[in-house]
Amino acid sequence: MRLANQTLKYLSISVLVVIALWSTVFYLFMLEVIHDNIDEELENQKRLIIQELSTHPTVAPDLEFGINNYKVREISEQQALKLRNVYKDTMLYMQDDDDPEPELEPVRMLTTAFEHQGHYYELAIINSMIEESDLIKNLFYSVVILFVLLVVSIVSINKIVIERLWRPLYSFLDQLTRFRLGKTQEKPAMDTKIQEFKDLQLAVTTLIHHNEETYEQQKQFIGNASHELQTPLAIMINKLEMMAESEELKKEQSETIAEVLNTAERLVRLNKSLLLLSKIENKQFLQNEDLSLNALVLNMMVEFEDIADFKQIKMNVVQKDQLHVHMDSALANIVVSNLLRNALFHNREGGEVNIGITDKILTVSNTSAHTALDAGLVFSRFYKSDTASKGTGLGLAIVQAICHLYGFVIIYRYENNQHSFQINMHS
């Protein structure tokens, strides 16, 4: 959920609650004020009426609320002494201009008693009252209008605020998403006066700076390690090659040189593979382009043709569909070449290599003298099913590292007496 919608959700719920509470309190308070007002008015009327009645020698009972809005009747002394000022809400038939016939309307009635020349009288005075249902109805409508108005203003204010205030953040986020360590030259930046955003930018810049330093150090280390190891290896191999050219060598000496040379070359391959592996893990290859795996596999099969012929291994390819992939071409070459090489070198004489290509999956299977390998170990560095093998034991580890880099899923299976490696490139 976007920040704007989330804010809106919380704000409207809280506004609803606040308004509901406020309108209840407001209603009760209003009612109280109205009652007080009417009661004061009734009190005043009572005083005026009693004063007026006292000027007459006798008080004629007036038993109906007429134009005077009061009625008087005589009562006994005991009753009069018990009677205090009583205010109460009651209903009376009244007829307004717009009423076709009298309706029950709420009124406030004060009942009291007074004494005049030894006689006791009960006096009831009424005053028309506000209708509570009308009040509630009107109040409810205003509250609803208020709520809608508030929500509308929240939405529009939110929109403006998000667009204005949060714009730097969204642009910053966008820059961050596109940022690639060691690739993007410009650091993500935002033009803002807001302290929190400034802090965020500072934190991100510091983090990127630190990462770049580490990345640079690692890159330099790889470069240095490569330099430090490759030059001695070059000297070793070239000296041996020059020595082997010498005419005076005996057969045994020549064979010894051959052995040392082979060992040195194993070292070279090991060093190259380790460097490649760390380069992949440091993501130093990301010259991605659109590639056709079909074309790549067919080219690579030509490269391996002579080796396959020599071992009398049949290479078959079944292309069910075109497999397109967006990746570094050097790495794509390594994946295909390592899988094919693996399938050829761990094969048996007269065996076969079967390659399958669908629009998502590349499968390379091979016959072998060995039975199923440990699927949990087959991609481990330096894992060798056959300890006599002079391979580096890094070929499949490199393939797996490349798959991880691009989010491909690689699995090993042993089925139909064949070792099978399957890469899902669009999972």
Next chain:
Amino acid sequence: MKVLVIEDEEDLRGIVKASLIKEEYTVETASDYGAALEKVSLYDYDCILLDIMLPGGNGLQILDQLKSEGKSDNVIIISAKDSLDDKLKGLELGADDYLTKPFHIAELNARIKAVLRRKQRDGKNTLTMGNVVLDLNERCLFIAQELVPLNRKEFDMLNYFLLNKNRLVSKSALAEHVWGDHTDQADNLDFIYSQIKNLRKKFLASHADVDFEAVYGIGYKLVEK
């Protein structure tokens, strides 16, 4: 032919020099940035082998200097860094080739010959040894003026051997050059033997006066009979 070797490692400089003398080139060496810059500005060379990491400076700066004088096209960069950035920068500055350490002597020879041949520009683009003539433009082989059919790999192999006449070509150097860098397992280079056998059959059938000489366990030499 005059070749300059700019390399700070004394041992490597020595071997490369010895190998180039075998090819009957005049060889000069420089071991640091200053000496190298002095030599390239004073003399003209047919080919310059340039190490990038040098004491006192970066080899790419020397290349820059050579480029400004229009002399960078005969430079082969030799670097221990298999870094794409350096490679691109080097080739952009006009270097002819980029060779990553460690390399095989045979590969270095082949690369130098390619630079030198491009410099000659006498129109002829053939490699000759005895009565064997390999035409690089038409990609075909003549033995005693007779056309001998070759497949692509056989052509590449013979080309490599003719660039390394009378020199040892190790099996791994040959495999890397002809079959690409896909030959991880040293124990599986035996297939090269059958390829050599095929070529030898063609030599015999056409009465070529060259032949392969095996160097035990290491590789082969192409020699005149």
